[in-house]
Amino acid sequence: xxxxxxxxxxxxxxxxNCPFCYxxxxxxxxxxxxxxxxxxxxxxxxxxxxPMKPWSGSLGAELRxxxxxxxxxxPGLPIALPPGKPNTLPAIExxxxxxxxxxxxxxxxxRRTYRAFWCNGRDISDPVVLKELAGEHFVEDSDRQDHVLxxxxxxxxxxxxxNGVPLLVSPDGDLLVGCVPAEHxxxxxxx
Numbered sequence: 372x373x374x375x376x377x378x379x380x381x382x383x384x385x386x387x388n389c390p391f392c393y394x395x396x397x398x399x400x401x402x403x404x405x406x407x408x409x410x411x412x413x414x415x416x417x418x419x420x421x422p423m424k425p426w427s428g429s430l431g432a433e434l435r436x437x438x439x440x441x442x443x444x445x446p447g448l449p450i451a452l453p454p455g456k457p458n459t460l461p462a463i464e465x466x467x468x469x470x471x472x473x474x475x476x477x478x479x480x481x482r483r484t485y486r487a488f489w490c491n492g493r494d495i496s497d498p499v500v501l502k503e504l505a506g507e508h509f510v511e512d513s514d515r516q517d518h519v520l521x522x523x524x525x526x527x528x529x530x531x532x533x534n535g536v537p538l539l540v541s542p543d544g545d546l547l548v549g550c551v552p553a554e555h556x557x558x559x560x561x562x
Contacts, residue, residue, distance in 0.1 A: 383395075387484055392537040408539070457494050480508075533548055
């Protein structure tokens, strides 16, 4: 499926530096419905730096709190406190480029990228890290089309009236917001 297509699939808006997005993404895999989703990466914090900077003080406390919340919402999910949060546009554009090549390539990259950041604290704004995650399928320079599509995804996400992630949007326009329990995911997907 092309990353700019419309279909009867559920749209999944997420940002790599959001631990709730990571947790929901893993939950969608666990429930067996990730293949019914069209992943769209958005930046809920586009001001974050490249390269990633360590967080301390109140920002560090906020990050620790987020990780603790996710540990409560998703017990058993592998997650570690990263040193900070990076700008995710390079990772989103790499995902788009890989989704253009083949949906499975792109979705595998998305999952590896979430895990690289939330399990290993890797700086996913670093082209060297992205190249490692994409392997032989790495797209050296995303083209203008990938950047435009990333902007279209941002615009469509804002048009939902929600400013948080993760966000699921059904083909009928129903919304499921946040890292919800597996039962809510099953109800949303009617499984």
